[in-house]
Amino acid sequence: MDEPRSQTRIQSVSRAVGLLLAIAESPDGETAKQLADRAGLSLATTYHLLTTLWAEGMLTKDESRVFRLGPKAMVIADAYQRLTWVPAEYRTALHSVARKTGEAVYLGVWRNGGVQVIDKVEGAHAVRVVGLDVGFTEDVHARASGKLLLAFAPDELRTAILNRSRLRPVTAHTITKKSDLLAEFATIRETGLAYDREEFQIGVKCVSVPLWRAGEVAACLTASAPSQRFDATKDAVIAALREAASSV
Structure with missing residues (x-):
């Protein structure tokens, strides 16, 4: 592949990309003044670039x-993810948990x-969760990985x-009120654990933990087990x- 040459770069595009990256690195967002100071650009130039990016979504x-x-921006992120394989360290983590617990372990992103x-x-004693196969994306509010x-x-x-999701009762235990979900999200952030307490399938419970990368949660590991066995082995x-x- 040809290397990009400095003389072929379009300055306005380069500056716009720099602003996008700066915003991506800021969890609380940035004002035009803050971005102008960081990029060493005039406020007018920065504002014109930002409003163009805003108008384009x-x-x-x-x-x-x-x-x-x-x-x-999520469209680009999703397209990039579709081109990437599951990292080897994630596969190692999945196999490690499945081997130690004997349960089914999932990677969610x-x-x-x-x-x-x-x-x-799937570990030696794994129970199959109906419908929860590779590629599944539905009922995010009823799954440990989705909630995490x-x-x-x-x-x-x-x-x-949340606004576009239909918070349907997948089971009698599914949380369907937005306020209750938001309260649970606060607990998840405090503990680093998300649970599915028979909310997706009766008789099955799950727990999920975050996989951090560069200061952000990039993915999650989730283990599922029959409810009675889960209650007895949850700590392990x-x-x-x-x-x-x-280890990831």
């Missing part, structure tokens, strides 16, 4: 004029605007997902998940 802007990544199962390893990634997601993304399962996550 690459950024959002709130009433305080704080810019954050917009929905079109943000993909195509939802929380998708992209890999699964939503809990750690940026506020705007979490709100957008969580320990195995956390040990595997810490």
Whole structure:
């Protein structure tokens, strides 16, 4: 592949990319003034670039004029993820937990605007969760992986997902009130654990832990087990998940 040459670079495009990356690295967003100072650009130039990106859906802007990544940025992120294989260290983590616990272990990530199962390893005593196969993205509110990634997601993304999701009662135990989910998300952020207490399938419970990368939750590991066995072995399962996550 040819290397990019400095004389072929378009300055405005390069500056716009720099602003996008700066915003992506800021969990609370940035104002035009903050970005201008960081980039060493005039406020007028920065504002024109930002408003163009905002108009194209690459950024959002709130009433305080704080810019954050917009929905079109997620399209690019999703496209990149579709081109990538499951990292070897994630596969190692899956196999480690499955071997130690004997349960089914899943890898979940943000993909195509939802929380998708992209890999699964079944342990010696694994119970099959009906429908929860590689590629599944539905009922994010009823799954441990979905609740975990939503809990750690940026506020705007979490709100957008909840607003467009039908919080249907998958089982009698499914949380279907937005306020109850938000309260559970706060607990998840405090403990680093998300549970599915027969909310997706009766007779099966799950627990999920985050996989951190560059200061952000990039994915999650989830283990499932029959409810009675889960209650008896929960501490050991969580320990195995956390040990595997810490090695990634």
